Amino acid sequence: MMQNALGITSVGVILPAGTGLAALRPAQPASSGRVMLVLQVPAIEGISKNDMRRMSKLTRFSLFAGRQAAKAADFSPAAAGLFVGLTHGSTSHLAEFHDYLFDYGPDKASPNSFSNGVTNASLSNVSAFLKLTAGGTTILGYENNGLDVLNCCCQNLSDGEYNVCLAGSSEEYSEVVHGAYRACGWFGEKAPAYLPWPRENGEGVGIGISEGGAFFVLEPLSRYIGRKPLCSFSPVNIEEFQGGADVVISGAGAGMQDVHELRLLERLGKKNAGKKPALLFSKPVFGETFGLGAMLSCLMACDIVASSAVYPQFPVHPSLKNFYDEQQRGPAQSVLVAAAGRNGQTSAGMIYSA
Amino acid sequence: MGIVSALGAGVKSHLDALVNSRSGLAPHSFFDGEHKTDVICGMVPHEALGLSIEESAASRADLLLDIACKEALSQAKVNGGCGADVMVGTTAGNFHGATLYYQQKRSRKTPDTNLVSGFLPCTPADYIAEKNKIRGRRTTISSACASGATAIGRAFRSVRNGHASMVMAGGVEALSPFLVAGFKSLMLISKNPCRPFDAGRDGLNPGEGAALMVLESAAAATARGARPLAVVKGFGEALEAYHQTRSNPDGSGISAAVKKALAQAAFQPAGVDHVHLHGTATVFNDLSEYNALKTIFGGRCSEVPVCSTKSMTGHTLGAAGAIAAVFAVLSILNGIVPATLFHEILDPQFNGLSVAKKPFAAELKNVLTASLGFGGEVASLLLGKAQ
Numbered sequence: 198m199m200q201n202a203l204g205i206t207s208v209g210v211i212l213p214a215g216t217g218l219a220a221l222r223p224a225q226p227a228s229s230g231r232v233m234l235v236l237q238v239p240a241i242e243g244i245s246k247n248d249m250r251r252m253s254k255l256t257r258f259s260l261f262a263g264r265q266a267a268k269a270a271d272f273s274p275a276a277a278g279l280f281v282g283l284t285h286g287s288t289s290h291l292a293e294f295h296d297y298l299f300d301y302g303p304d305k306a307s308p309n310s311f312s313n314g315v316t317n318a319s320l321s322n323v324s325a326f327l328k329l330t331a332g333g334t335t336i337l338g339y340e341n342n343g344l345d346v347l348n349c350c351c352q353n354l355s356d357g358e359y360n361v362c363l364a365g366s367s368e369e370y371s372e373v374v375h376g377a378y379r380a381c382g383w384f385g386e387k388a389p390a391y392l393p394w395p396r397e398n399g400e401g402v403g404i405g406i407s408e409g410g411a412f413f414v415l416e417p418l419s420r421y422i423g424r425k426p427l428c429s430f431s432p433v434n435i436e437e438f439q440g441g442a443d444v445v446i447s448g449a450g451a452g453m454q455d456v457h458e459l460r461l462l463e464r465l466g467k468k469n470a471g472k473k474p475a476l477l478f479s480k481p482v483f484g485e486t487f488g489l490g491a492m493l494s495c496l497m498a499c500d501i502v503a504s505s506a507v508y509p510q511f512p513v514h515p516s517l518k519n520f521y522d523e524q525q526r527g528p529a530q531s532v533l534v535a536a537a538g539r540n541g542q543t544s545a546g547m548i549y550s551a
Numbered sequence: 552m553g554i555v556s557a558l559g560a561g562v563k564s565h566l567d568a569l570v571n572s573r574s575g576l577a578p579h580s581f582f583d584g585e586h587k588t589d590v591i592c593g594m595v596p597h598e599a600l601g602l603s604i605e606e607s608a609a610s611r612a613d614l615l616l617d618i619a620c621k622e623a624l625s626q627a628k629v630n631g632g633c634g635a636d637v638m639v640g641t642t643a644g645n646f647h648g649a650t651l652y653y654q655q656k657r658s659r660k661t662p663d664t665n666l667v668s669g670f671l672p673c674t675p676a677d678y679i680a681e682k683n684k685i686r687g688r689r690t691t692i693s694s695a696c697a698s699g700a701t702a703i704g705r706a707f708r709s710v711r712n713g714h715a716s717m718v719m720a721g722g723v724e725a726l727s728p729f730l731v732a733g734f735k736s737l738m739l740i741s742k743n744p745c746r747p748f749d750a751g752r753d754g755l756n757p758g759e760g761a762a763l764m765v766l767e768s769a770a771a772a773t774a775r776g777a778r779p780l781a782v783v784k785g786f787g788e789a790l791e792a793y794h795q796t797r798s799n800p801d802g803s804g805i806s807a808a809v810k811k812a813l814a815q816a817a818f819q820p821a822g823v824d825h826v827h828l829h830g831t832a833t834v835f836n837d838l839s840e841y842n843a844l845k846t847i848f849g850g851r852c853s854e855v856p857v858c859s860t861k862s863m864t865g866h867t868l869g870a871a872g873a874i875a876a877v878f879a880v881l882s883i884l885n886g887i888v889p890a891t892l893f894h895e896i897l898d899p900q901f902n903g904l905s906v907a908k909k910p911f912a913a914e915l916k917n918v919l920t921a922s923l924g925f926g927g928e929v930a931s932l933l934l935g936k937a938q
Binding site: 279352373 | 581586650662732791
């Protein structure tokens with residue numbers, strides 16, 4: 198399992214609860230509100246207020262979290278790959294673009310909203326700001342996308358394509374996406390939302406929506422001479438998984454992916470024979486952040502193995518009780534992060550203590 | 552491989568266009584009433600899809616990609632139900648659906664929830680995988696107009712390094728009012744058929760299409776009795792870190808990507824027989840590519856014939872790099888350097904650039920492609936003759 202492991206050198210994060218690893222520890226379920234917003238992105242040294250204003254929130258999240266991770270890692274940008282994951286892109290800028298388009302016609306549509314609304318805008322801004330020139334791409338996907346981004350980095354680093362990778366995901370709240378999911382009946386109208394597998398009493402039906410950004414710096418373990426990574430990450434082939442995790446973090450959270458999450462956890466649970474890991478959930482803590490969600494699960498795992506952090510517990514589904522513990526008993530050395538997308542694709546990765 | 556564009560559906564119609572220098576560009580009206588705008592663009596002909604742009608709005612990218620997918624599976628003699636991975640590049644997916652959603656919302660109608668998938672650019676990869684029972688992993692890549700080439704390049708790496716045994720890789724883009732308005736807002740659309748590398752070039756024509764290639768290792772192809780059409784020898788990528796919508800005119804990004812593609816194949820520029828350029832006919836794109844070629848080929852620049860097929864298909868954005876790759880394979884297989892249509896007078900600043908006005912026969916063993924995207928994402932593929 199550890200043969201393709203990579204070191205996680207640093208992390209950067211911006212969430213409604215704040216910035217940095219401290220933002221990960223609200224230590225209470227996020228059930229008080231069904232929409233959680235980042236009220237202000239702190240100023241970023243080297244970017245003027247005007248430039249910040251022109252950017253989408255999504256790009257600002259990426260710039261803030263990407264820079265926070267990169268600054269702490271202090272790597273050479275010329276050999277660093279850059280990977281960004283997302284589900285929707287900047288829908289608020291696209292809404293603005295369409296407002297101008299419908300009101301004034303195509304000749305008066307806003308070029309700024311267009312260029313900020315395209316799906317790779319976040320990556321191109323991070324690349325330009327941090328002078329990352331080695332290559333990379335934006336990966337578009339669903340709720341498991343954050344793990345796919347990290348797994349893609351691992352593949353590229355182990356193949357020697359880059360020396361180091363900056364990898365992250367961002368997602369922004371917009372009224373359009375909120376309205377669209379509400380219209381589809383997927384949004385949780387009654388608190389508390391986000392609960393994995395809605396209860397029989399109707400609690401936890403539907404998603405809540407949140408936003409933010411999270412970035413990791415990853416390097417091959419062979420590069421850590423005389424220093425220590427924060428923790429390490431290894432992609433997991435679900436077919437070949439043989440168990441062994443102390444904790445499992447799931448991306449279930451009353452979303453469209455839950456049915457696939459349940460099946461995935463059953464499969465993984467059966468392979469974990471003889472060991473009953475604690476089962477934790479990231480969505481009830483951070484809200485539904487779509488393409489960012491699995492990345493937040495990984496951050497949570499880092500926090501558990503690197504800082505012995507404790508996260509809120511939630512009841513597990515009856516069909517999982519034989520495989521998982523509802524309580525985290527003692528410190529964890531390894532955390533399996535598993536996630537499914539609404540299209541049924543599944544992804545997994547293991548976070549180990551350094 | 553499979554392809555659909557303004558030139559029609561299928562590899563055969565694209566080879567016919569290369570041989571006979573046929574362009575698929577034609578005027579089309581977007582928007583209604585006072586905002587009606589006529590744009591010369593590369594729209595997939597009605598007979599290829601059977602649906603107008605309005606009729607297929609919310610699923611046009613799915614349908615285009617499916618045409619390319621079915622042809623690629625058939626040519627590769629891969630049955631439905633295969634375990635191949637799918638890697639698709641796109642910039643907007645079915646975003647026309649999202650535009651309609653915004654429109655309905657503004658008119659205070661209850662929006663059609665089927666349009667919500669317009670906000671999810673990764674749906675075309677799911678669509679073809681489910682429709683054709685392709686069971687492998689699905690990945691959607693967005694590297695702007697370099698998306699298609701990046702998808703093929705990443706698929707090549709994945710197969711070469713043993714992460715996948717077979718990948719269906721390529722790109723798709725569907726024309727939509729959003730993309731037309733976006734490029735209009737940036738003042739990049741020409742009122743005439745585009746003229747890559749011409750002294751009078753004044754912009755691009757938006758286009759649409761899809762192209763997919765089945766990539767597998769030579770050993771795997773041989774084992775199942777398949778005959779490779781061509782070989783992917785190298786892939787290079789770079790980020791310019793320069794500007795959100797404009798290429799760096801010094802060409803440093805594209806030359807870095809090309810050098811990586813050549814280095815990966817342990818190949819010297821002297822072995823390159825032809826370069827299939829991005830050639831959008833915008834002022835900065837063409838300048839950037841010319842400067843990159845000067846850096847790579849030096850004094851040999853005039854000996855390497857180059858082309859752009861944007862004047863045949865229009866600029867198909869996320870599909871462009873994959874469509875260029877299919878054209879490059881057709882060039883290798885048929886020994887033909889395509890014409891760059893509507894190119895008349897070489898821009899004097901491109902001194903020595905060898906742009907063909909008519910197609911000509913040549914033995915092509917190794918062809919480079921170049922793709923440049925918004926935000927400075929660039930990619931290059933080195934394709935060679937199969938042994």
